[in-house]
Amino acid sequence: xxxxxxxxxxxxxxxxxxxxxxxxxxxxxxxxxxxxxxxxxxxxxxxxxxxxxxxxxxxxxxxxxxxxxxxxxxxxxxxxxxxxxxxxxxxxxxxxxxxxxxxxxxxxxxxxxxxxxxxxxxxxxxxxxxxxxxxxxxxxxxxxxxxxxxxxxxxxxxxxxxxxxxxxxxxxxxxxxxxxxxxxxxxxxxxxxxxxxxxxxxxxxxxxxxxxxxxxxxxxxxxxxxxxxxxxxxxxxxxxxxxxxxxxxxxxxxxxxxxxxxxxxxxxxxxxxxxxxxxxxxxxxxxxxxxxxxxxxxxxxxxxxxxxxxxxxxxxxxxxxxxxxxxxxxxxxxxxxxxxxxxxxxxxxxxxxxxxxxxxxxxxxxxxxxxxxxxxxxxxxxxxxxxxxxxxxxxxxxxxxxxxxxxxxxxxxxxxxxx
Numbered sequence: 001x002x003x004x005x006x007x008x009x010x011x012x013x014x015x016x017x018x019x020x021x022x023x024x025x026x027x028x029x030x031x032x033x034x035x036x037x038x039x040x041x042x043x044x045x046x047x048x049x050x051x052x053x054x055x056x057x058x059x060x061x062x063x064x065x066x067x068x069x070x071x072x073x074x075x076x077x078x079x080x081x082x083x084x085x086x087x088x089x090x091x092x093x094x095x096x097x098x099x100x101x102x103x104x105x106x107x108x109x110x111x112x113x114x115x116x117x118x119x120x121x122x123x124x125x126x127x128x129x130x131x132x133x134x135x136x137x138x139x140x141x142x143x144x145x146x147x148x149x150x151x152x153x154x155x156x157x158x159x160x161x162x163x164x165x166x167x168x169x170x171x172x173x174x175x176x177x178x179x180x181x182x183x184x185x186x187x188x189x190x191x192x193x194x195x196x197x198x199x200x201x202x203x204x205x206x207x208x209x210x211x212x213x214x215x216x217x218x219x220x221x222x223x224x225x226x227x228x229x230x231x232x233x234x235x236x237x238x239x240x241x242x243x244x245x246x247x248x249x250x251x252x253x254x255x256x257x258x259x260x261x262x263x264x265x266x267x268x269x270x271x272x273x274x275x276x277x278x279x280x281x282x283x284x285x286x287x288x289x290x291x292x293x294x295x296x297x298x299x300x301x302x303x304x305x306x307x308x309x310x311x312x313x314x315x316x317x318x319x320x321x322x323x324x325x326x327x328x329x330x331x332x333x334x335x336x337x338x339x340x341x342x343x344x345x346x347x348x349x350x351x352x353x354x355x356x357x358x359x360x361x362x363x364x365x366x367x368x369x370x371x372x373x374x375x376x377x378x379x380x381x382x383x384x385x386x387x388x389x390x391x392x393x394x395x396x397x398x399x400x401x402x403x404x405x406x407x408x409x410x411x412x413x414x415x416x417x418x419x
Contacts (some may be wrong), residue, residue, distance in 0.1 A: 030353065112201070144183050305398055
């Protein structure tokens with residue numbers, strides 16, 4: 001048995017070019033199959049870990065997926081704003097333990113600026129109820145102070161004490177910048193793998209202050225400087241959304257119904273977990289399509305291996321006949337072809353895994369930077385090992401076809417081949 005395996009290895013070594021092309025075909029298909037599965041599962045985990053221990057998210061009347069996307073993942077735009085008085089009334093409800101207001105709409109060098117309060121740093125949690133931590137500095141306390149996320153600090157090389165300029169709106173252009181009102185970086189957050197890393201945090205009062213003179217959406221004349229604005233008291237007029245933590249989980253549905261029927265203005269309250277479930281339902285078709293495509297790529301790779309083995313088999317019929325003449329039984333020839341298919345598949349799987357982890361190592365920071373998804377580099381999961389096992393078994397089954405044909409060839413048939 002060991003001799004046949006060694007013979008199979010030597011046979012593949014003698015057909016280096018064909019074997020190498022077959023290996024690459026299997027490796028690429030395995031890389032794509034596991035890559036799609038890894039991105040799919042890690043994307044879900046990344047989204048699910050973005051917010052934790054928050055009972056309700058409240059925004060203007062809209063679909064719950066849209067509200068979840070713009071309030072938590074900073075994707076899309078709000079349909080409307082919320083009146084500040086409504087926020088205060090709801091946040092003071094007897095069922096509410098804490099509330100985090102959020103105001104969106106400004107930016108800094110491609111990163112979103114979030115107007116919020118100190119409650120954001122006290123109560124916002126991600127992952128498995130992990131709180132926000134500071135690697136340097138502390139939360140903002142002054143009017144023109146800011147706390148930046150880990151990625152913002154890393155990409156723009158910010159340190160505590162640096163000054164930054166916020167731009168009006170999402171497009172950071174020279175004419176839209178509040179260049180007369182610089183913000184001082186007073187804190188840098190620890191990495192979270194969530195949109196928090198790509199955010200610049202300022203106070204709600206600061207959002208109001210920098211927009212004095214911008215009421216029409218553009219700068220009108222000379223705007224006040226920081227010293228002048230510091231002598232005024234600012235209170236928000238509107239916010240984009242807010243998050244709620246309740247005293248008891250039992251009160252969630254009652255509080256949601258209260259907000260959804262709020263008489264002063266049309267509001268929507270969503271539970272993050274249910275909204276995420278709906279989002280996955282919307283994406284399920286795309287997920288299945290990707291898995292089907294990657295499955296067909298694996299099938300194409302295995303069919304390529306079958307074609308290679310069958311083609312080489314016609315060229316090796318004299319070799320098989322000589323082996324028979326030297327005492328090899330039909331079963332030995334059968335096992336020889338099965339061993340070659342098994343080796344090609346196993347080596348292709350190993351090579352595919354190596355390519356996958358190499359690509360993940362290179363692409364991980366780029367994916368996190370541009371798409372906000374943290375792809376964890378970890379050992380294959382049980383499900384991924386199952387997929388690899390299926391590919392290996394399929395490779396062995398593919399090897400049965402040429403093996404059976406070789407088994408059926410007679411000694412005389414092999415010896416009478418003309419050259």
